[in-house]
Amino acid sequence: MTTLELRDVVKEYRLRSGFRHSVLRAVDDVSFTLEPGRTTALVGQSGSGKSTVAKLLLRLERPTSGRILLDGRDLPRRGAAGHAYRGIVQMVFQDPFASLNPYHTVAHHLARPVTLHHPELGRTAVLDRIHELLARVRLDPVEEFAARRPHELSGGQRQRVAIARALAPGPGILIADEPVSMLDVSIRLGVLNLLAELQRQEHLGVLYITHDLATARHFSDEILVMYRGSVVERGPADDVILDPQHEYTKLLRAAAPDPERRLRELAGP
Amino acid sequence: MSTATQDPALAAAAARSQPRRRRRTLPPMTPKLAVGLAITIVIAGFGAVGPLLVGSPSEVRNIGMTPPSAEFWLGTTQTGQDVFAQLAHATRGSLLIGLVVGILTLLLSSFFGVVGAFAGGWTDEAFSLFTNVMLVIPGLPLVIVISSYVTEKSVWMVAVVLAITSWAGSARVLRGFTLSVRNRDYVLASRVSGESSWRILTVEILPNLVPLLASQVVFAVIFAILGEAGLSFLGLGATGSFTWGTMLYYAQNGLALRLGAWWWFVPPGLMLAVFGAALALINFAIDSIINPKLRDGTREQRKRWRMTKEQLRESEEEVV
Numbered sequence: 001m002t003t004l005e006l007r008d009v010v011k012e013y014r015l016r017s018g019f020r021h022s023v024l025r026a027v028d029d030v031s032f033t034l035e036p037g038r039t040t041a042l043v044g045q046s047g048s049g050k051s052t053v054a055k056l057l058l059r060l061e062r063p064t065s066g067r068i069l070l071d072g073r074d075l076p077r078r079g080a081a082g083h084a085y086r087g088i089v090q091m092v093f094q095d096p097f098a099s100l101n102p103y104h105t106v107a108h109h110l111a112r113p114v115t116l117h118h119p120e121l122g123r124t125a126v127l128d129r130i131h132e133l134l135a136r137v138r139l140d141p142v143e144e145f146a147a148r149r150p151h152e153l154s155g156g157q158r159q160r161v162a163i164a165r166a167l168a169p170g171p172g173i174l175i176a177d178e179p180v181s182m183l184d185v186s187i188r189l190g191v192l193n194l195l196a197e198l199q200r201q202e203h204l205g206v207l208y209i210t211h212d213l214a215t216a217r218h219f220s221d222e223i224l225v226m227y228r229g230s231v232v233e234r235g236p237a238d239d240v241i242l243d244p245q246h247e248y249t250k251l252l253r254a255a256a257p258d259p260e261r262r263l264r265e266l267a268g269p
Numbered sequence: 270m271s272t273a274t275q276d277p278a279l280a281a282a283a284a285r286s287q288p289r290r291r292r293r294t295l296p297p298m299t300p301k302l303a304v305g306l307a308i309t310i311v312i313a314g315f316g317a318v319g320p321l322l323v324g325s326p327s328e329v330r331n332i333g334m335t336p337p338s339a340e341f342w343l344g345t346t347q348t349g350q351d352v353f354a355q356l357a358h359a360t361r362g363s364l365l366i367g368l369v370v371g372i373l374t375l376l377l378s379s380f381f382g383v384v385g386a387f388a389g390g391w392t393d394e395a396f397s398l399f400t401n402v403m404l405v406i407p408g409l410p411l412v413i414v415i416s417s418y419v420t421e422k423s424v425w426m427v428a429v430v431l432a433i434t435s436w437a438g439s440a441r442v443l444r445g446f447t448l449s450v451r452n453r454d455y456v457l458a459s460r461v462s463g464e465s466s467w468r469i470l471t472v473e474i475l476p477n478l479v480p481l482l483a484s485q486v487v488f489a490v491i492f493a494i495l496g497e498a499g500l501s502f503l504g505l506g507a508t509g510s511f512t513w514g515t516m517l518y519y520a521q522n523g524l525a526l527r528l529g530a531w532w533w534f535v536p537p538g539l540m541l542a543v544f545g546a547a548l549a550l551i552n553f554a555i556d557s558i559i560n561p562k563l564r565d566g567t568r569e570q571r572k573r574w575r576m577t578k579e580q581l582r583e584s585e586e587e588v589v
Binding site for chain 1: 454455457458459460462463464476
């Protein structure tokens, strides 16, 4: 059971051009909590700071100010606790064509996180775990897929491998950064359903980063709308979608295809 | 859910019909590569075994400038030394220099290029500055200055000098490539799963640089052997050792060209040219891995696609 909390987090980047420099506030005073078994969607346009939030949570960046709390305590920076944090918070990247090393087999991608976070497992135990992970993301036959390299897989299969890799250390929090935006429309639903199912089984806290309101509403309990670095609207999924308050949310909603509205327009005068 | 799309029987059949290539980094065996490898292996074998089978290369006899005969396969020099014996020892010397420079260049360029780019920040700035300084130092004059400053030069000394002046270019290429690789998602992903920096560098990044490194080593070896030959011909090479360059230097001093003693200067010159060509052929094969565009689109390839003459002409006009 893991809770991850952002409290008043600010991230600023110094932009240098020649001798002058300006400050870009990528994340402005953002607070939210990821709880086990709940999916939080983070919606916003490109450049609104969604991915920076993900990087902060993954400790790939340090916040300029504010605190990130894991189970109520500040994030461990180094040492054994810092290493353990890597096993607790995991990520599925946006582009499955870039997130797997073309040089290594699928088995290598899954074996490394397993051995890093469960050093007590022997060679055969690790292999069993790899096969179990592949079976859970429905890549059958598992031995066959374990021996493949990324270029021998389709986009959807690669993203399944990426999901299996994120699950390998046995995390409590999963961050999915637009996990289906690079995939073919016909397989998006399959991958999202798989994520939702795994979340229920593992009781994961999921942060689902997206700019697609429809899937955000379907797959999440709570929606946060980010605009220019700050959270402008938040609430239960249906409320945010059906009764948007902020201008940007209204704009997003209007941009989503609505067949009924279109039919009304066609039937109208 | 639409996830059970893989038919196990089909997949297994495909796996059986297509034996999985374990090492993708090995270049495909093309005629170019085969010829290059064959020549390299023959010359390297001659350099390794030859000196054991021939007599002393420095032994002076009173039969100067004799053309090739049954006793002396490549004739004798002005002072009656066996040219074939000299050639065997020279091959060993030149290859040794090539090997040492190749290894040193590999180590220096990957240290300053890859490690600097991976570490980033001030390390990268410092390494990059140092590389740039080494890059703009004119190589040959520096080599001449160092060679003339040190009086007693061993083969190793010459190799080190050549390596120091030749690694910077490769280091810059490697730095650029590493900068692009280190920000790819799979490197971030392995950092997220808790890999140590050292392991990310050696296991995740370095294998992707292997074709580039191989090509640069081959190029460094060509550069070193030709560079050493140039230095020796100018009389700045290693003292008291045999290389292809020193053979040409002594032939020049012994008036071989004016006396028409082709058996003295042609063999080392030919060895230089053929070995350089063989390494260049290998380099082409490695290049085609780095840049697959070089592989396709040759006239030969199009002929194999069974194009008609018309189509061939059209496709060539397109390219030009």
